[in-house]
Amino acid sequence: MSTTLTALFETRRDAEMTVERLVQEHGVERSDIFVFAAGDANTAGVEPAGSDVKADQPSMPQRDDAPLNGSIEVSVDIEEEDRAAVIRQAFSEFHAHDIEAR
Numbered sequence: 001m002s003t004t005l006t007a008l009f010e011t012r013r014d015a016e017m018t019v020e021r022l023v024q025e026h027g028v029e030r031s032d033i034f035v036f037a038a039g040d041a042n043t044a045g046v047e048p049a050g051s052d053v054k055a056d057q058p059s060m061p062q063r064d065d066a067p068l069n070g071s072i073e074v075s076v077d078i079e080e081e082d083r084a085a086v087i088r089q090a091f092s093e094f095h096a097h098d099i100e101a102r
Contacts, residue, residue, distance in 0.1 A: 003078050005087050007096035008038055008071040011045040014094040015072040021090045022076065028087070032077040041069035075102075 009015040015035055022028040037043045045068060074096070076087050084101070091099050 003081065003084065004075050004102045005078065005084060005091070005099065006073055006075040006102060007091040007099045008073055009045065009094065009096055010047055010071060012072060013045075014096070015045070015074050018074055018090050018094045018096065021093070022087065026083075026086050026090065028076060028078075028083070034073075034075045034077075036073055037070060038073040039070040043069040043072060045070075045072050 007018075009018070019030075019033050019035060022033060023030050047068065074091070078084060078087065088099060
C-alpha cells in the first residue's frame, strides 16, 4: 500500500538538504519527492538561509528580497513501509515539523 509522508520546513535550505539526503544517500527516486509552498503565496521559507543570507567576504551584499511567506512542504510517496523510518529521520535531521502520513 502506498503512503505519502509530508513535513514542513522553515527554510528553503533545510527542504533542499532533505531532498538531497533522500535521493543521494537513501535511494529515493526524485520523481517521488514533491516540494512546494505550504500556503498560497510563493515562499523561500519563514526565515532566510543559504543563498538568501550574506556570506563571508568577498561577497555580494546581503539580499533582502527573499519571499518569506510561510513554510515549505516536502512530501514523499513511498511504496515500502520500511522506508518510512528513513524518511522521517531525514525530515527530523533537517528540522522538519508537522510530519504526517497521508
